[in-house]
Amino acid sequence: MDRRCDIWSFGAVLFEMLTGKQAFAGEDVSHTLAGVIMKEPDWNALPTTTPASIQRLVRRCLNKDPKQRWRDIGDARIAIEETLAGGTGVPPEAVHGQDAHATWRRALPWVLAAILALALVVLTIANALRALRPATRPVTRFVVTLPPGDRLFGVRGLTALAPDASRLVYAGNHNGSTQLYVRAIDRFEATPIAGTEGAESPFFSPDGQSVGFFAQGKLKKVSLSGGATLTVCSAPSSRGASWGPDDTIVFTPASGPSGLYRVSAAGGTPKPLSFVDRKKGELSHRWPEILPGGKEVLFTIWAANFNWDNQRIGVLSLKTGERRVLVEGGTYARYVPSGHLVYARAGELLAVPFDLKRLEVTGPSVSILKDVSMNPVTGAAQLSLSGDGSLAYVPGASSVSESTLLWVDRNGAVRPLPAPPRPYLFPRLSPDGQRVIVSLPVSNPGLWVYDLARGTLTRLVESGGNVTRSIWTPNGKELTFTSVAGGTLNLYSMLTDGSGAAERLTTSENVQLPGSWSPDGHVLAFTEIDPTTGAEDIWMLGLQGDHKPQAFLQTPANEGGPIFSPDGRWLAYWSDESGRGEIYVRPFPGGWKTQISTDGGVQPVWARSGRELFYRNADKMMAAAIEAKPAFSAAKPKLLFEGHYEAGIFPFEPNYDVSPDGQRFLMVKGSAQESAATQLNVVLNWPDELRRLVPAGKP
Numbered sequence: 001m002d003r004r005c006d007i008w009s010f011g012a013v014l015f016e017m018l019t020g021k022q023a024f025a026g027e028d029v030s031h032t033l034a035g036v037i038m039k040e041p042d043w044n045a046l047p048t049t050t051p052a053s054i055q056r057l058v059r060r061c062l063n064k065d066p067k068q069r070w071r072d073i074g075d076a077r078i079a080i081e082e083t084l085a086g087g088t089g090v091p092p093e094a095v096h097g098q099d100a101h102a103t104w105r106r107a108l109p110w111v112l113a114a115i116l117a118l119a120l121v122v123l124t125i126a127n128a129l130r131a132l133r134p135a136t137r138p139v140t141r142f143v144v145t146l147p148p149g150d151r152l153f154g155v156r157g158l159t160a161l162a163p164d165a166s167r168l169v170y171a172g173n174h175n176g177s178t179q180l181y182v183r184a185i186d187r188f189e190a191t192p193i194a195g196t197e198g199a200e201s202p203f204f205s206p207d208g209q210s211v212g213f214f215a216q217g218k219l220k221k222v223s224l225s226g227g228a229t230l231t232v233c234s235a236p237s238s239r240g241a242s243w244g245p246d247d248t249i250v251f252t253p254a255s256g257p258s259g260l261y262r263v264s265a266a267g268g269t270p271k272p273l274s275f276v277d278r279k280k281g282e283l284s285h286r287w288p289e290i291l292p293g294g295k296e297v298l299f300t301i302w303a304a305n306f307n308w309d310n311q312r313i314g315v316l317s318l319k320t321g322e323r324r325v326l327v328e329g330g331t332y333a334r335y336v337p338s339g340h341l342v343y344a345r346a347g348e349l350l351a352v353p354f355d356l357k358r359l360e361v362t363g364p365s366v367s368i369l370k371d372v373s374m375n376p377v378t379g380a381a382q383l384s385l386s387g388d389g390s391l392a393y394v395p396g397a398s399s400v401s402e403s404t405l406l407w408v409d410r411n412g413a414v415r416p417l418p419a420p421p422r423p424y425l426f427p428r429l430s431p432d433g434q435r436v437i438v439s440l441p442v443s444n445p446g447l448w449v450y451d452l453a454r455g456t457l458t459r460l461v462e463s464g465g466n467v468t469r470s471i472w473t474p475n476g477k478e479l480t481f482t483s484v485a486g487g488t489l490n491l492y493s494m495l496t497d498g499s500g501a502a503e504r505l506t507t508s509e510n511v512q513l514p515g516s517w518s519p520d521g522h523v524l525a526f527t528e529i530d531p532t533t534g535a536e537d538i539w540m541l542g543l544q545g546d547h548k549p550q551a552f553l554q555t556p557a558n559e560g561g562p563i564f565s566p567d568g569r570w571l572a573y574w575s576d577e578s579g580r581g582e583i584y585v586r587p588f589p590g591g592w593k594t595q596i597s598t599d600g601g602v603q604p605v606w607a608r609s610g611r612e613l614f615y616r617n618a619d620k621m622m623a624a625a626i627e628a629k630p631a632f633s634a635a636k637p638k639l640l641f642e643g644h645y646e647a648g649i650f651p652f653e654p655n656y657d658v659s660p661d662g663q664r665f666l667m668v669k670g671s672a673q674e675s676a677a678t679q680l681n682v683v684l685n686w687p688d689e690l691r692r693l694v695p696a697g698k699p
Contacts, residue, residue: 004066011061019045140684157201162208163387195229201238214238239286245294252286308379332381338687344381389687412641431476433660515562527560572604603654607662
């Protein structure tokens with residue numbers, strides 16, 4: 001764009017004035033532009049009275065080679081003035097009796113008008129070009145407060161901004177029911193999105209018309225204009241997703257060892273994009289974001305422990321599979337069009353200059369925002385950025401940094417235990433009901449035993465964050481737990497008095513979670529998750545014979561959480577074979593199943609009497625009376641109580657237990673998440689502020 005473009009425009013206007021026709025006519029803009037490139041003006045349309053010097057002028061102005069045009073519009077003015085002075089270059093008889101000089105004198109006002117019109121065109125173009133340059137706009141901040149009694153729900157992703165920042169979607173809980181809500185930025189009310197019950201981790205399609213999310217062990221999508229919710233593929237436990245411009249979704253399907261996967265948004269079989277490097281201690285690639293252009297994806301590399309301040313942020317080429325590390329020490333990276341990466345660490349948001357073409361960090365990181373809610377178990381930061389860089393986030397240092405152990409009776413009455421606040425996971429009562437084994441993923445991580453009578457909390461296994469779910473053996477003398485000590489989340493066992501080293505029970509590339517031991521202590525039922533497909537199945541490990549695990553229930557559906565009945569004759573578990581999680585009971589070692597739940601359910605636990613089976617349905621604690629003699633039968637489940645208690649990092653595995661008399665439930669309450677889960681902070685025009693706070697560096 002220079003003055004020669006303006007000269008070309010002048011030539012087009014002058015040609016139309018002389019001929020009454022456009023130099024490059026077309027039915028629409030695209031046809032006109034094609035004519036500019038491919039065709040020449042109809043030079044025969046110029047009147048025969050046009051002086052040769054003016055014809056040369058028009059041709060020079062409209063020459064497709066900019067080097068052959070007039071260099072300055074002043075040259076055109078001189079040519080016109082010389083023609084008017086008498087240098088027509090055309091024989092007098094060709095004027096058909098008219099005075100060519102008089103004709104051009106009469107035309108002079110129109111020529112000057114054309115020049116003025118051209119000046120207006122040039123001014124308009126200049127203003128348009130200025131509009132294309134980044135303009136400093138006022139940064140606007142406001143708070144979105146949920147209605148009284150409502151709260152944000154989930155420990156992974158809570159909110160998503162539309163690409164144009166016009167709408168906000170969040171996972172909310174209203175009267176115990178969880179689903180997605182959408183709110184226009186310029187409106188006060190949010191509207192529930194039908195078909196999104198139990199959803200979390202929402203994310204927008206590139207056009208902002210659809211929302212993807214995770215629910216019932218599936219990756220799903222729904223149009224905001226209405227219509228049915230569609231299942232894209234299986235995804236047992238969400239760890240982030242991003243919808244690319246080619247209408248494919250990059251996501252992490254499971255909470256355990258898993259790389260990134262890609263699947264068509266229309267549905268299909270996911271294909272792996274990355275594989276964890278076990279030699280480097282990697283466990284998972286998660287929280288992906290496809291970069292502008294759709295050729296690369298940002299992601300978090302989880303290695304060895306739950307300290308997300310020590311994890312790495314990488315970038316992966318979707319074409320070649322090549323990946324590199326961009327940032328050491330952080331999680332949940334997102335790109336901002338100001339030329340920055342932002343990521344979370346220690347409850348803060350940091351920004352670092354980033355060259356999108358070179359895929360390189362070009363300067364030091366700077367803390368730009370404090371008190372951003374993070375989940376120290378999953379590494380999720382509760383934030384979302386739109387395509388223009390506007391920001392929405394949940395305030396609060398850590399979403400589950402502290403939780404409380406509670407006794408809840410069958411009517412919902414609560415009595416806190418005097419155990420100190422910690423990020424408790426998977427509480428399990430000892431067979432005698434006197435002790436509780438819990439897992440702490442952060443803050444002195446490992447397996448801890450809480451003595452109910454003495455009120456002491458003692459670490460049994462120091463794991464560096466490598467231990468998750470654990471259960472007692474029937475005699476109470478040993479613990480069976482999942483650890484990543486061997487590079488994969490496999491099964492281990494150790495004595496409860498702390499003597500002796502842990503013994504590895506299984507060796508597998510898959511994730512394994514202990515369910516329960518048979519009453520005689522001879523068979524261990526456990527859940528196995530295939531990180532390549534996300535499929536969950538139930539397996540058995542016998543301590544007699546060759547000690548090799550055997551598949552017990554392996555179907556196209558997902559099934560897990562196996563719990564032996566107190567007499568060992570029945571196995572309760574959850575399965576999504578119906579399209580959502582439901583509770584089933586099957587005879588052991590084999591036989592036809594009976595469905596227990598009627599409206600969804602996960603996390604089954606038997607009463608010690610064997611006469612009841614408990615399970616959770618979102619925030620509801622349900623109970624079904626069981627009769628095993630003379631034949632197995634189950635009564636219609638009834639609601640015992642309702643309340644928001646932590647679901648755990650494996651949401652289908654029990655994150656609670658039942659007292660030996662079946663009258664109280666040991667639950668986990670997340671205090672930090674509860675206090676910070678009712679508002680969202682929104683920052684519009686944020687990139688302008690980022691440019692001031694973190695100037696772009698040089699590569």
